[in-house]
Amino acid sequence: MAYSVPHGSLGTIRHPMVWLRDQSFKEHMKPGKQSVSAEIITVGHELLQGNILNTNARFLGRELTGLGFTVKRQVSCPDQVTEIRDCLKEALGRSQLVILSGGLGPTPDDVTREGVASCFHVPLVLSEAQFARIKWFYKKFRRQSVPDLVREEALYPQNAVPLINRYGIALGFYLVVDTSLVVVLPGVPSELENMFHQLVRPLLRSRFGCFKRGLQLVVKMVGISEPEVMRRLGDRFVSPLFQFGIYPECGEITIRIRSHQPAILQSLIKKIKTLLDDFVYAYEDVSLGAVIGKILTRKKATLSVAESCTGGLLSSHITTIPGASRYFKGGLTAYANEVKKECLGISEVLLTRRGAVSQRVALEMAKKIRSKLKTTYGLGVTGIAGPSGGVRKKPVGLVYIALATPKKNHVWAHRFFGDRIQIQTRVVTQALEYLWREIR
């Protein structure tokens, strides 16, 4: 469930603070120990059938890694009591922390609480605290009594400890099993994320102590291919002393190196700086848009964009960054030629002679939007994202990117590969790269 209600408004009933009932297994996790293994189980047919993207697995993976856990496995299983039970049993044989999410809703396909209970042969019991919260919520926001179905969402296995959900209806819970911990959270991403930060994180810290945290070096690059990165780095990046990963994604390359020895990472970062610095836009986990935002803010410079084939994606990419209003004034999605003419004042003659997809039009778009919105920089993008609209001379993937600056105007031609959305995404990365190279 996802409700359009303000976050704070669900917060008046105080929840029983979650603390430890026993400290027994904390001993296993003394500070200084290398790492604790964790496993993520996401429940739902919709995941296995590919109806939705598993954003929860990503969130939990990132958070647990950040806390120093080693995520050994992530499993998605169907909404079936026996499957959930089996996955949980197998995970407990491998890992000291198991986090399950999903299948806690009110509908008959939600059986995670039954699956967990059947693993330990216990019945389900009602959390009075969560049920009071549900009643209050229905009275205040729905002006009706709680439907029978929804009562289910306040149930939990008898051997568990409830984790009150202040962001929705479904109760979470946790169980201590020998030296392992099992945490069960709802599948709605906003509920899962808020409950993780406010309830699970403190629980993990107090359960597992402050074990030695793996250190991570992140290097983010544009304008270089994966084999070229590897050619430059050579053999020195194969070693049992650290874990090395390189990940290309839509025109960007990310390197992640993990080690428990800060000195090793220090020496690696020096080598990377010598070999690849011209392509690195950040030595931390931030987006290119955020780096550009920081530079523009520092320089008190502003930006505007006029885009055609990216259809708003370039603007949207820039404005997902909180605080973008400090440097981004606005953008025009000039999809039709009339819009290019009337809103940007690009001449009919130019559009007819050179065509909307041409160097000159891209350049005019960048210059005109820059002067119209009175910004320091203006980006112009025109091209053919496909799948149709391509011709021999101007095939799908042909894109012109222009950048207007106070001193000089630039334009570049590109031929991108992929489907419509891949082409649009790569164009956005490329346009942002040109801007970054100009302002850094």
Place this chain on the structure above:
Amino acid sequence: MAYSVPHGSLGTIRHPMVWLRDQSFKEHMKPGKQSVSAEIITVGHELLQGNILNTNARFLGRELTGLGFTVKRQVSCPDQVTEIRDCLKEALGRSQLVILSGGLGPTPDDVTREGVASCFHVPLVLSEAQFARIKWFYKKFRRQSVPDLVREEALYPQNAVPLINRYGIALGFYLVVDTSLVVVLPGVPSELENMFHQLVRPLLRSRFGCFKRGLQLVVKMVGISEPEVMRRLGDRFVSPLFQFGIYPECGEITIRIRSHQPAILQSLIKKIKTLLDDFVYAYEDVSLGAVIGKILTRKKATLSVAESCTGGLLSSHITTIPGASRYFKGGLTAYANEVKKECLGISEVLLTRRGAVSQRVALEMAKKIRSKLKTTYGLGVTGIAGPSGGVRKKPVGLVYIALATPKKNHVWAHRFFGDRIQIQTRVVTQALEYLWREIR
């Protein structure tokens, strides 16, 4: 790896067509059999550590389900030979089809081919066909000889059959193990997807025959909550005769019902039409944007948008649909107040008196963009996406959505819940819902 080269240009060396070496286990999968169980294994630290979203698991889940397989489990495991081997062994104990992806790159962290080979105690051998393709590719696009590292990507386990990769460097392969099939594909999404469609799909059809395909009913809705859907549907949607799933996502609800009996789905669709028709925008798996696009095209109507807090996302959402240029003329991202004034002609007085986030400004944005771009409909959106910028009277999540039509203009106030990106996404869905209700 992802190369910015045109798709067709990698296609001149003909690949050995993949056919069956034995037909033995086809017998197990006679037409009419219920379904074949499948398992997806995605390999990579980056997945477990939450650095990237597992789009490959989604793609494979959707494709396999569409072909009639029952995806029983999806597992992500680290780039470790022993882990890959164990996951594959376990999967072979449960499922007749196992698809692995990822970890076939040239870098030292890519060990999937070693993991699979170690599962069957066989060495790796070189595919001359793939290596010839790699050499040709390097000569033509890189103007250099093949780096030593890259040769690795043409290796495969001795007991496997190569699957030539025409979209990149890394070879895929498949193995027949007793009555099961193991398919191994590269992790780059565009390579995986193209290879799946062109090589794996025919392989699965010929291996498993045309087994009875599960039928799926998809219902997509807006403007209703999950409990309300369930209240209306009642008990009749719990039955062993079909599999029922309901999935809320950012303001939309999707119902998926699977059954092997078309008559059951026919009777369910009738009930759903009686109970929920006012909220259903499609009885198939399409997006709201695509439905709107179809209606606008049919009516020869056009659309323009002026958006503030959604920062281009509304435009972008509309233009991800191929062929959007038939009805979408353009959009303005009026982020700064000057842009609202100068590009849309919204009066200074109005902006000062009512504020940029107000009913009147939303209405003016819709009306002005509609008249400026001469479209049938105009959408205007202004609000506070957060995390900062909210005040007591105008809190984060407050959004005004306006729709200008040839006959009448409308405006609605909303208070959305969530973080910046959730709010932006919900606003887009809500704006599209209003437009859909107007034009359907």
